[in-house]
Amino acid sequence: MLPKLFEVPWSDYAPALLDGLQRTVSYTLASFLGAAVLGLAVALLRLSKHRIMRLPAAAYTEIFKNIPLLAIIFVTYFGLASVGLRLGVFEAGCVSLIVFYAAYLSEIFRAAIAGVHGGQQEAAEALGLGRVSTFAQVILPQALRSALPGTNTMFVDLLKSTSLLVTISAAELMSEGRIITSATFRALEVYLVIAAIYFALCYPLSQGLLWLERRIRAGIPLSPKRRRRLRAARALLAEKGAPV
Amino acid sequence: MTDAAQETTAIVVPEQPEVVVRIENLSKSFDGRLVLDDVHLTVHHSKIVAIIGQSGGGKTTLLRCVNLLERPDNATMEVAGETIFAGDRVTIRNLAKLRQSVGMVFQRFNLFPHLTAVENVMLAQLKAGVSEEDALDRAVKLLRRVGLAHRGVAYPEQMSGGEQQRVAIARALALRPSVLLFDEPTSSLDPESTSEVLRVMRELADDGMTMILVTHELPFARDVADWVVFVDGGRIVEEGKPADVLGKPREPRTKAFLASYAASH
Ligand SMILES: Nc1ncnc2c1ncn2[C@@H]1O[C@H](COP(=O)(O)OP(=O)(O)OP(=O)(O)O)[C@@H](O)[C@H]1O
Ligand SMILES: [Mg+2]
Numbered sequence: 001m002l003p004k005l006f007e008v009p010w011s012d013y014a015p016a017l018l019d020g021l022q023r024t025v026s027y028t029l030a031s032f033l034g035a036a037v038l039g040l041a042v043a044l045l046r047l048s049k050h051r052i053m054r055l056p057a058a059a060y061t062e063i064f065k066n067i068p069l070l071a072i073i074f075v076t077y078f079g080l081a082s083v084g085l086r087l088g089v090f091e092a093g094c095v096s097l098i099v100f101y102a103a104y105l106s107e108i109f110r111a112a113i114a115g116v117h118g119g120q121q122e123a124a125e126a127l128g129l130g131r132v133s134t135f136a137q138v139i140l141p142q143a144l145r146s147a148l149p150g151t152n153t154m155f156v157d158l159l160k161s162t163s164l165l166v167t168i169s170a171a172e173l174m175s176e177g178r179i180i181t182s183a184t185f186r187a188l189e190v191y192l193v194i195a196a197i198y199f200a201l202c203y204p205l206s207q208g209l210l211w212l213e214r215r216i217r218a219g220i221p222l223s224p225k226r227r228r229r230l231r232a233a234r235a236l237l238a239e240k241g242a243p244v
Numbered sequence: 245m246t247d248a249a250q251e252t253t254a255i256v257v258p259e260q261p262e263v264v265v266r267i268e269n270l271s272k273s274f275d276g277r278l279v280l281d282d283v284h285l286t287v288h289h290s291k292i293v294a295i296i297g298q299s300g301g302g303k304t305t306l307l308r309c310v311n312l313l314e315r316p317d318n319a320t321m322e323v324a325g326e327t328i329f330a331g332d333r334v335t336i337r338n339l340a341k342l343r344q345s346v347g348m349v350f351q352r353f354n355l356f357p358h359l360t361a362v363e364n365v366m367l368a369q370l371k372a373g374v375s376e377e378d379a380l381d382r383a384v385k386l387l388r389r390v391g392l393a394h395r396g397v398a399y400p401e402q403m404s405g406g407e408q409q410r411v412a413i414a415r416a417l418a419l420r421p422s423v424l425l426f427d428e429p430t431s432s433l434d435p436e437s438t439s440e441v442l443r444v445m446r447e448l449a450d451d452g453m454t455m456i457l458v459t460h461e462l463p464f465a466r467d468v469a470d471w472v473v474f475v476d477g478g479r480i481v482e483e484g485k486p487a488d489v490l491g492k493p494r495e496p497r498t499k500a501f502l503a504s505y506a507a508s509h
Contacts, residue, residue, distance in 0.1 A: 123354035126311055127368035128343035128419070137367060141358045219360070219399050226363075229380070230397055233362040236384045237396040 008184045010193070013176075020176030021197065027090075027162040027172055031097035032155055038098055039105030046110050057106070064103035070164055072096045077168045093165045101158050105151065112147035113139060145216060152209035156202050163198070173197060263322070264289050264423045264454045265310060270319035272305055279305050280316070281478040287423065287471075290452040294465035294486070297475035298501060303458040306475065307425050310456065311346040312339065324422040344372060347416030351428040353408040355400040361387060361411045362396040365418050372419060379418075386414035390444050406437025410444055423454040430461060462505060466490050474498045 010017075045057035064072070077092040087095065116139050124134040166174035177194035181187050221227045265287040272280040279302045287293050295303050308314035310323065312334060321329040324345045328336040336342050355364050365383035370376065387396050390410040400408050409429055416424055426445070430438040442464050449455065449468045459465055465472055465486060472489040474482045474497075482495040493499045 117354075119350060119352055119354035120356065122313060123348075123350065123356070126313060126343055126346075126348040127371075127415070128340040129368060129371050130340060133371050137371070138356055142356075145358060229363070229366075229376070230360065232380055233360070233384065234397055236380060237362070237387070237393050 006189055008180065008186050008189055008193075013180050016176050016180070017173070017197070020171060020173040021201075023170065024159070024162050024172040024201070027093055027097065027165065027170070028155075028159045031094045031101065031162075032158055034094060034098035035101035035105055035154075035158070036151075038102035040109050042102060042106035043109035043113060046106065047113060061103045061106050064099055065107070067100075069096065069100045069161055070167065072100050073164060073168060089165075089168055089170050092168060093162070093170050096165075097158060097161065100161075101154055104154055108147050108150040108154070109143065112143040112150075115146055116142045148209075148213050148216065152206065152213065155209065156206045159202055159205065160198060262289055263287070264324060265456065266320075266322040267310070268320040270306070270309060270316050270321070272302075272309060272314065272316045272319075279478045280309070283475075283478075283480055285473065285480070287454060287456060289454055291470040292449055292455045292457060292468055293471045293473060294469035295456065295458045295473045295475055296460070296462065296465060296501070297481075301475045302478040303475050304427055307348075307427050307456060307458055310423075310425055311343055311348060312336075313348075340372075344368070344419040345422045347419070347421035347424040349409070349412050349416050349424065349426045349429050351431050353400070353405070353412045353432075355408050355412055355415070357400050360397045360399055361392060361403070361414075364400070364411055365415045368415070369418050382418060383414070386417055387411070389417075389447075390414050391440075404437055405433045406440040409433065409437070409441045413441070413444055413448075417448075423456065424448070426455060426457040426459070428458055428460060430459070460505075462490060462502075462509075474501065476501070 042057045042060055045053045046061070048054050048057075073093070073096040076087060076096045077089070080087060080092075120138050120142065121134060124138040129137065162170075162172055163174040165172055166178055169175050173194055177190050181190045184190065216222065221230055263286055265285070267283060267285040270280055270283040270285075271278065283302075283306060285293070285306075295306065297303055305314055309316050309319070309321070312328060315334065316329060316332075318332055319329050320331075321327070323342060326336055326342075328334065328342055355361075356367065359367065362380070362383045365386055366379045369379035369382065374382070384393065384396065387393050390413055392407060392410055392414070395403055395407055395411075398407075400411070403411070413424075413429075429445070430441050433441060438461070442461065445455075445457075445464075446468055457465070457469065467486075469486050472483065472486045473480055474489060474493075474495070476497050482489055482493060482498045489498065490502065493502055
C-alpha cells in the first residue's frame, strides 16, 4: 500500500503548484495589509469619544465576527454578482478576507490601544507633542507591541483561510490541489502534499513572527535609523564628558 | 568645563521675564463640582514654590492648569511672558510652544517604555525640530547631569524608580523650559531613590531653575522652597515663607495638616 502512495507525476504539476503557492502568498499579503489598515481604522473609531462613531464600528465588528468566512466569500462573489456587482475572483477573495479579519484585528488593536497607560498620552502632551506625533510616536508603538502576539496568530490564520477560496476557484494552492486530484484520482496523496506545503509555509512563518516578537520585547531596535541613533548614543555616552 | 559645554547644559535661560507664571482668579470644576476656587499664584524667575496640602485638595489640578493639560473654567494666566488664558478661553495660539516652555515631572514618571533613556530625552527635541545630532548631544549632557550617563541606553523597565524619575527630569529639561512643574515626584519612591531625586532637584534649584513643586516632603520644601502655598478644598488657605507656613502656621487648617503630618512621620 505505502509504496503506491506516491504515484502522481509531481514534476509535471510543479509549475501549477508553484503558481498556486504564489497566489496563496498574494492573497495572504494583500488581505492582511488591507485587514490591518481597516482593523486599525475600526479600532480608532471604537475608541472615539463620539457615540455616532463608536456605534457603527462596534456593529461592524460584531457582524463580521459572527458570520462564517465562507458565507462572506459566497456573498461577495456569488451574491453581489447576482445583483450586478461582479467582482473578479482575486478582488472578491481579498475583500472577503479583509472584512472578516479586520473585525478580529480591530478587537486586538482596540484592546492594545486602550491598554496603553493614560499617563503616556499626558506625558507626550506635556512635552508639546501634537495629536499625530503623540499617537504615532508614543501610543501606537506601545500598542503594536502588545498587539503583536494576537496579530501574528491572525496572520497565520489568514494564510490558512485562503484555502477556503477553493470554493470560488481562486487558483491558489487548494484549488490547484483540487485540479490535480480530479486529473489523477489520487486524493489522499495530493491533499497530503498540499497540507505539507501549507505546513511548510505556516510553520516557519509563525516561528519567524515569534522570533520577531521576542526581539521586540527584548528592546532590540528594528529600524536602521534607531540602530544608528543608539550606536551614536553609546559612543557619546562612553566618552568622558565634561563635569557638569 | 569648556565654554561650549557650559552653554549647552546651562538651564537658566537668559532674558527671562521677572514673573514666569502668573495665575489670577483661577477656578476649575469637574462635573459641576468646584475643585479650584479663585486661586492666585505668582512665581518669579529662579524661585521655587512648594504646594502642599491634603489629598484631593486640588494641587495636581492647579499644576495641570499651568500647561493647560487641564482647562480652567475661568482664569487669567501668563506663562513666560505670554498670556495663555484669559476669561474662559485659551489665548495662546501655539499650545506646543507653551508645553515646551513648561517642563513637567509626574509622580509615576510616565517615561516612554518602548524607548531607551536617551531616546526619551530626545523625542520632544526631534519633534520640535532640533537636529538629530544636537538632540543626542543635549540628551547625553542632561543624562550626565542627572548622573545617569551609564544608563543611557537602558529601557525604563530596566531602571530603578529613582533612575526613571531622574530620566524624567532630564526629559522635562530637554527643551530648556522656563519653569518645571513637579507633581509629587518622590511619592512612589523608596527612601534611597527619593534622596537621589531630591539631590538632583536641589542642584536644579541651585542653578536657578524656576519650579513649582507639589510635594509631601515637607523638610525638603522647607529647605529649598522660597514660598510655600497650603491648598485645601480648592483654595489657597495660607501662603508665605517656608519658615512661617511650616514653622508658625496661622490658619487652623494649616495647623491641623501639619499636626497630622508630624504624627505620621
Ligand atoms: N479628571 C477629573 N474628573 C473629575 N474629577 C477630578 C478629575 N481630576 C481631579 N478630580 C477631582 O478634583 C479634586 C482635586 O483633585 P486633585 O487631583 O487636584 O487633588 P490633589 O490635591 O492633587 O490630591 P492628591 O494629593 O491625592 O494628589 C478631587 O476631588 C478629585 O477627585
Ligand atoms: Mg495630586
